[in-house]
Amino acid sequence: MHLKSFVLLSLAVGILGCKKDVSKVEGNRAVPAKAAPANGSDTILFGHVASLTGEQATFGLSSDEGIRLAVEEQNARGLVRGKKIAVKTYDDQGKSEEAAIAATRLIVEDKVTILLGEVASTRSLAFAPIADEKKVPMISPSSTNPSVTKIGGKTRPYVFRVCFIDPFQGTVMAKFVRNNLKLSRVAILKDVGNDYSVGLADYFAKKFVELGGTVISEQSYKDGDQDFKAQLTQLRSKKPEFIYVPGYYTSVALIARQARQLGIKAPFGGGDGWDSAKLYEIAQGALNGSYFSNHYSEENQDPLLQNFIKNYKAKYGAVPDALAGLAYDSANLAIDAIERAKDMSPEAIRQAIEETKGFRGATGTITMDADHNPVKPADIIEIRNNRGTYNTTVEP
Numbered sequence: 578m579h580l581k582s583f584v585l586l587s588l589a590v591g592i593l594g595c596k597k598d599v600s601k602v603e604g605n606r607a608v609p610a611k612a613a614p615a616n617g618s619d620t621i622l623f624g625h626v627a628s629l630t631g632e633q634a635t636f637g638l639s640s641d642e643g644i645r646l647a648v649e650e651q652n653a654r655g656l657v658r659g660k661k662i663a664v665k666t667y668d669d670q671g672k673s674e675e676a677a678i679a680a681t682r683l684i685v686e687d688k689v690t691i692l693l694g695e696v697a698s699t700r701s702l703a704f705a706p707i708a709d710e711k712k713v714p715m716i717s718p719s720s721t722n723p724s725v726t727k728i729g730g731k732t733r734p735y736v737f738r739v740c741f742i743d744p745f746q747g748t749v750m751a752k753f754v755r756n757n758l759k760l761s762r763v764a765i766l767k768d769v770g771n772d773y774s775v776g777l778a779d780y781f782a783k784k785f786v787e788l789g790g791t792v793i794s795e796q797s798y799k800d801g802d803q804d805f806k807a808q809l810t811q812l813r814s815k816k817p818e819f820i821y822v823p824g825y826y827t828s829v830a831l832i833a834r835q836a837r838q839l840g841i842k843a844p845f846g847g848g849d850g851w852d853s854a855k856l857y858e859i860a861q862g863a864l865n866g867s868y869f870s871n872h873y874s875e876e877n878q879d880p881l882l883q884n885f886i887k888n889y890k891a892k893y894g895a896v897p898d899a900l901a902g903l904a905y906d907s908a909n910l911a912i913d914a915i916e917r918a919k920d921m922s923p924e925a926i927r928q929a930i931e932e933t934k935g936f937r938g939a940t941g942t943i944t945m946d947a948d949h950n951p952v953k954p955a956d957i958i959e960i961r962n963n964r965g966t967y968n969t970t971v972e973p
C-alpha cells in the first residue's frame with residue numbers, strides 16, 4: 578500500500594474509533610493526539626486546522642506530519658516553560674466553513690495557545706478574522722495570499738505566516754518565463770473559486786506584461802471540475818508558448834493530461850500549489866518540461882533542511898514535500914516564540930512572534946516584516962522524467 582494511503586487509512590480508523598469527539602464536532606473530525614490533548618496545566622496545546630480528507634488531502638496530511646515531528650522532537654529535547662507540547666488536529670475536509678468551525682472549536686472548547694494552519698489561502702482567510710477577534714495567535718505555514726495577514730491596508734495583529742507571498746511568487750515566474758525561457762505569448766488558466774489562484778494569476782500577468790510579454794488568453798475553471806477541454810480548445814486556437822496554471826495539483830495534473838490529448842505541446846507553469854507527489858502520479862508525464870515556483874527543493878544542501886528531511890524520512894518513510902517543511906517550521910517558530918515571550922498571555926506570545934528575527938528554520942531563515950510575512954527566496958522546480966528537479970533559486 579502506498580504510504581499516504583496507509584496514513585489516510587490509519588487516520589480514518591482513528592477518526593471512526595473516536596466516537597465521542599465525532600458526535601460533539603458536527604462535521605469536524607478530531608484526530609486523537611498521542612498524548613492527552615487536554616490543555617491541562619502540564620501541557621501547552623497547539624491547534625491544527627487541516628484538510629486531512631477531500632480534494633487536497635495531501636496538504637493537510639503533510640502539514641500534520643511536519644507539525645507532529647517538530648513537537649515530538651521538542652518534547653524529547655525537554656519542556657517548554659515547564660510544560661510538554663501537545664497537538665490537536667481537526668479535519669476541515671478542504672471546506673472553508675469547516676475550517677472556521679474547527680478554528681472556533683479549538684479556541685473556545687480546547688483553549689489552544691496557538692492555531693496552526695491552514696494551507697489554502699481561502700481557508701486561512703475563513704478563520705484569520707476569528708483568530709484576531711478571539712486574540713489567539715495564528716501561524717499559517719503556507720498560505721501565500723497577501724490578505725491572509727493584511728486586509729484593507731491593516732495588518733491583522735494575531736495572524737502570521739512562515740512562507741513568502743504571491744506578489745513575489747508571481748513575479749519570480751513571470752521573470753523566469755520572460756528572461757530565462759525568453760517566451761513572450763502566454764495563456765492563463767485559473768481557479769476562480771480560489772483566492773490563491775486568482776491572486777497569483779494577477780501578479781504573474783502584471784509582471785509579465787511589464788516585462789514586454791503578452792497574455793493572449795485568460796480562462797477559468799472551478800475546483801472539482803474534471804473536464805477542461807472547452808477552455809483548452811480556446812487556448813489552443815491562440816497558440817500560446819507557455820500556459821500558466823496557478824492552481825492545486827489535482828486540477829493541474831488533469832489539465833495537463835487533457836492538453837496533451839488535444840495536441841497542445843506548450844510547457845505549463847505554476848506556483849507552490851503544484852507541490853505534491855500526487856501531481857506526478859496523476860499527470861503521468863504530461864507535465865514534463867514544465868516549471869513551478871516552490872518554497873524549497875529537497876536538493877538544497879542547507880544542513881537544517883537536510884537534517885529535517887532525514888528525520889522526516891525516518892519517521893514517515895517518505896521524502897517531505899514543501900508543506901511538511903513549512904508546517905515543521907511553523908510549529909518550531911511557535912515554540913521559539915513561546916520561550917521568548919515575557920509571559921504566557923496571548924498578547925505576549927503574539928508580540929514574540931512579531932519580533933522574530935533570524936529564526937533558522939528548515940525552509941530558510943525567518944524575520945517577520947511589518948506585514949507579518951517573512952522574506953524568503955523561492956526555488957524554481959523543473960519537471961523532468963515526471964519528477965521535480967531543482968533549477969534555480971531566486972532571492973527576493
Ligand code: PHE
Nearest residue numbers: 697698719720721773849850
Ligand atoms: N500557497 C497555497 C495557498 O495559499 C497553498 C500551498 C502551499 C499549496 C504550499 C501547496 C504548497 O493557497
